[in-house]
Structures are given as C-alpha cells and as structure tokens.
Amino acid sequence: xxxxxxxxxxxxxxxxxxxxxxxxxxxxxxxxxxxxxxxxxxxxxxxxxxxxxxxxxxxxxxxxxxxxxxxxxxxxxxxxxxxxxxxxxxxxxxxxxxxxxxxxxxxxxxxxxxxxxxxxxxxxxxxxxxxxxxxxxxxxxxxxxxxxxxxxxxxxxxxxxxxxxxxxxxxxxxxxxxxxxxxxxxxxxxxxxxxxxxxxxxxxxxxxxxxxxxx
Amino acid sequence: xxxxxxxxxxxxxxxxxxxxxxxxxxxxxxxxxxxxxxxxxxxxxxxxxxxxxxxxxxxxxxxxxxxxxxxxxxxxxxxxxxxxxxxxxxxxxxxxxxxxxxxxxxxxxxxxxxxxxxxxxxxxxxxxxxxxxxxxxxxxxxxxxxxxxxxxxxxxxxxxxxxxxxxxxxxxxxxxxxxxxxxxxxxxxxxxxxxxxxxxxxxxxxxxxxxxxxx
Numbered sequence: 001x002x003x004x005x006x007x008x009x010x011x012x013x014x015x016x017x018x019x020x021x022x023x024x025x026x027x028x029x030x031x032x033x034x035x036x037x038x039x040x041x042x043x044x045x046x047x048x049x050x051x052x053x054x055x056x057x058x059x060x061x062x063x064x065x066x067x068x069x070x071x072x073x074x075x076x077x078x079x080x081x082x083x084x085x086x087x088x089x090x091x092x093x094x095x096x097x098x099x100x101x102x103x104x105x106x107x108x109x110x111x112x113x114x115x116x117x118x119x120x121x122x123x124x125x126x127x128x129x130x131x132x133x134x135x136x137x138x139x140x141x142x143x144x145x146x147x148x149x150x151x152x153x154x155x156x157x158x159x160x161x162x163x164x165x166x167x168x169x170x171x172x173x174x175x176x177x178x179x180x181x182x183x184x185x186x187x188x189x190x191x192x193x194x195x196x197x198x199x200x201x202x203x204x205x206x207x208x209x210x211x212x213x214x215x
Numbered sequence: 216x217x218x219x220x221x222x223x224x225x226x227x228x229x230x231x232x233x234x235x236x237x238x239x240x241x242x243x244x245x246x247x248x249x250x251x252x253x254x255x256x257x258x259x260x261x262x263x264x265x266x267x268x269x270x271x272x273x274x275x276x277x278x279x280x281x282x283x284x285x286x287x288x289x290x291x292x293x294x295x296x297x298x299x300x301x302x303x304x305x306x307x308x309x310x311x312x313x314x315x316x317x318x319x320x321x322x323x324x325x326x327x328x329x330x331x332x333x334x335x336x337x338x339x340x341x342x343x344x345x346x347x348x349x350x351x352x353x354x355x356x357x358x359x360x361x362x363x364x365x366x367x368x369x370x371x372x373x374x375x376x377x378x379x380x381x382x383x384x385x386x387x388x389x390x391x392x393x394x395x396x397x398x399x400x401x402x403x404x405x406x407x408x409x410x411x412x413x414x415x416x417x418x419x420x421x422x423x424x425x426x427x428x429x430x
Contacts, residue, residue, distance in 0.1 A: 113385035116393050124396045167382025170328035178331050181339045208423030
C-alpha cells in the first residue's frame with residue numbers, strides 16, 4: 001500500500017509524458033483538427049477514458065504540448081538573439097525561428113479558436129498562467145535588445161507575434177484547389193507566403209512600436 | 216419553353232440570393248462552425264441537394280457572404296476615411312470599422328483555415344480574384360491618404376489587416392471557462408481586448424511601414 005502510494009505520482013507523470021509524446025508525434029504528421037481523442041488513445045495504448053484521467057480533454061493534451069513547444073522555442077530564441085540589437089534584425093530572427101517550428105505555429109494557430117474551447121477552468125487557469133510567463137519572457141528578450149520599444153511596447157509585440165502567427169499560418173497550408181489558383185495568379189508558394197509575410201509583419205510591428213515610442 | 220429559358224437566370228439569381236440572405240441571418244446568431252449545410256437548407260426551404268445546385272459547398276456559400284460583406288465594408292470605409300490623413304488616424308478608422316462588423320471579422324477569421332478548405336477550383340478562382348480586388352481597393356484607399364507608405368507598403372498593410380483580424384478574432388469570443396480565468400487575471404473583457412488589440416496592431420503596422428519607407 002505504502003509502496004503503491006509512493007509510486008503513484010511517478011506513474012502519473014510517466015503516463016502523461018507518454019500521452020504528450022504521442023500527441024507530438026501525431027502532430028508532426030497532420031493538423032490538430034485531424035487527430036481525434038480515439039486515435040490518440042489508440043496510439044498510446046490506453047482507453048479513451050483512461051487518457052481522460054490524465055487530461056480533461058483532447059484539447060487539454062494539445063495545449064500542454066503547445067506549452068512545452070513554446071518554452072523550447074524561447075530557449076532556442078534566446079541563443080539566436082545573442083548580439084542582435086537592431087529592431088529589423090530582432091523581428092527577423094523571431095520570424096525565422098517560428099518558421100522553423102511548424103508544430104508550434106500550428107498549435108498557436110489553433111489556440112484561441114479551437115484548443116481553448118474545450119478545457120476546464122482549472123486547465124485554462126494553468127495554461128493562461130504559463131502563457132503569460134512565456135509572453136513576458138519574449139517581451140523581456142525583445143526589450144533587452146531594443147530598449148526603445150518600451151515596456152508596454154514589448155508586451156504588445158509579444159502579443160502581436162502570437163496573433164500574426166495564428167492569422168497567417170492557415171495560408172501556409174492551402175488545399176490543392178487554392179494552391180492551384182494561387183499559382184495561376186502568379187503568387188509565390190504557400191511556404192514562402194508564410195515565411196516572407198511573417199517576417200514583414202513582425203518587422204513592421206516592431207518598427208512601428210519603436211517609431212511611436214521615440215517619435 | 217421559350218418563357219422558361221428566359222426566366223431561368225433570374226430564378227437562379229433569386230435562389231442564390233435567398234440562400235445567401237439566410238446564411239447571413241444565421242451568421243448573426245452563431246459562428247460559422249455551428250451552421251451545417253442541413254440547417255442552412257432547412258431554413259431556406261430547399262433540399263440539401265438543391266442548395267448544392269447553386270453553390271458547390273456550405274463553405275462556398277459562406278465565402279460568397281464574405282465577399283459581399285467585404286465590399287460593403289469598403290464602401291462604408293471609404294466614407295469614414297474622408298479627410299483623414301495621419302497614419303495613426305487612418306489605421307484607427309480601419310480598426311474601428313472592422314470592430315463594428317463582427318460578421319465580417321468572423322468570416323475573415325475562418326477564411327483560410329476553414330472556408331477555403333472545401334471549395335472547387337472554380338469557386339476558389341472566383342473568390343481569390345474578388346479578394347484581390349478588395350485588397351487592392353483597401354491598399355488604394357490607404358495609399359491616397361498616407362502616400363509615404365508606398366505602393367508595396369499599402370499592399371502589405373491590406374494583407375496585414377486580414378491576417379491580424381483573423382488571428383485576433385477568436386480572442387473576442389472565449390468560452391465561459393477562459394473568460395472567467397481572464398477576469399481572475401485582471402484582463403479587460405474579450406470585446407475590449409479585440410478592439411484595443413486590433414487598433415494597436417494596425418496602427419503599429421502602418422506606422423512601421425511608413426517609418427521603414429521614409430527612414
């Protein structure tokens with residue numbers, strides 16, 4: 001009994017890790033919308049009801065994957081921003097590092113419209129608290145390198161990064177019909193539209209904040 | 216026979232109008248995701264198969280509603296921008312006029328991620344062509360008032376308006392769980408987050424474009 005009780009938290013952590021690893025693997029193959037709780041459970045080798053002992057919903061699993069990816073991105077970004085000080089360069093590094101992480105972009109894109117729509121108050125509370133920490137960290141990284149942006153400006157920029165990524169990501173993955181029409185219209189490919197658009201919009205956002213703050 | 220043939224285009228136009236009007240009415244009550252083709256057909260008083268004689272899918276109906284709303288918004292915006300010349304004021308008017316049109320914001324938000332995902336090449340071609348005209352018109356309205364933005368800059372701004380609206384809109388409609396957590400965290404209400412965020416991000420975008428173009 002004593003032994004069982006002592007093992008439980010470790011077992012719980014192990015199960016949660018297995019579920020999150022499986023979700024991450026499935027997300028590398030296809031979009032969030034196409035991964036059901038049944039498929040996720042089957043791939044972990046647990047009953048649906050058993051997965052729901054560890055997370056309140058399929059959406060809560062994906063929000064936790066998002067939380068992990070967000071932290072990993074910021075760890076990497078901190079290194080990539082070493083010695084970068086010009087606003088255009090800082091925003092460009094932020095954009096390029098996001099383009100290199102399609103899984104993060106996909107989850108950010110589904111965050112407010114899909115993932116947050118089916119979680120308990122407790123899950124929402126935990127996620128929003130950690131999201132606030134991540135956003136604060138991004139704001140801090142930007143402000144250290146671009147002091148002219150100001151404190152409120154850095155927070156606005158961190159928020160804009162999420163909003164612009166979320167709004168632009170669906171354009172990176174058009175259907176064959178839309179992709180064909182875009183080719184007919186002479187538009188660059190979807191991946192390029194996403195990469196150049198994200199860079200352009202983030203650079204303008206940061207340049208605008210600096211111009212308004214100092215102008 | 217002669218009579219029937221002559222009436223047909225008019226009948227088709229009438230049916231299409233009835234379907235679009237019904238879709239618009241349903242969209243005033245709830246989000247796109249919650250309106251099925253069955254419900255839409257029932258409300259028009261047609262069989263599903265009959266609705267599909269006039270549009271290739273439920274998504275094609277909503278894209279056409281979007282097209283109409285987009286044009287109506289630009290008509291109104293043109294008047295509201297009369298005599299406005301400062302970049303901050305221009306971007307603020309654009310933002311405020313979008314905030315006053317939740318139906319347009321809802322459809323723009325679903326455009327690339329949902330609506331464009333289930334239409335034929337023909338529908339996609341028609342929609343993209345008209346979307347290009349609308350975006351060109353917005354770019355023109357902005358460039359007339361803020362010449363410093365340049366031609367490419369005005370096009371970037373018009374694209375950014377769509378992307379930022381799409382990315383921010385889901386935050387305007389949180390579930391009760393998320394809304395409660397945001398209140399606990401001392402965040403303003405969702406409607407205010409959307410309105411102030413849209414204004415801030417569009418103003419920064421335009422200010423950044425002007426600063427980069429002239430700086």
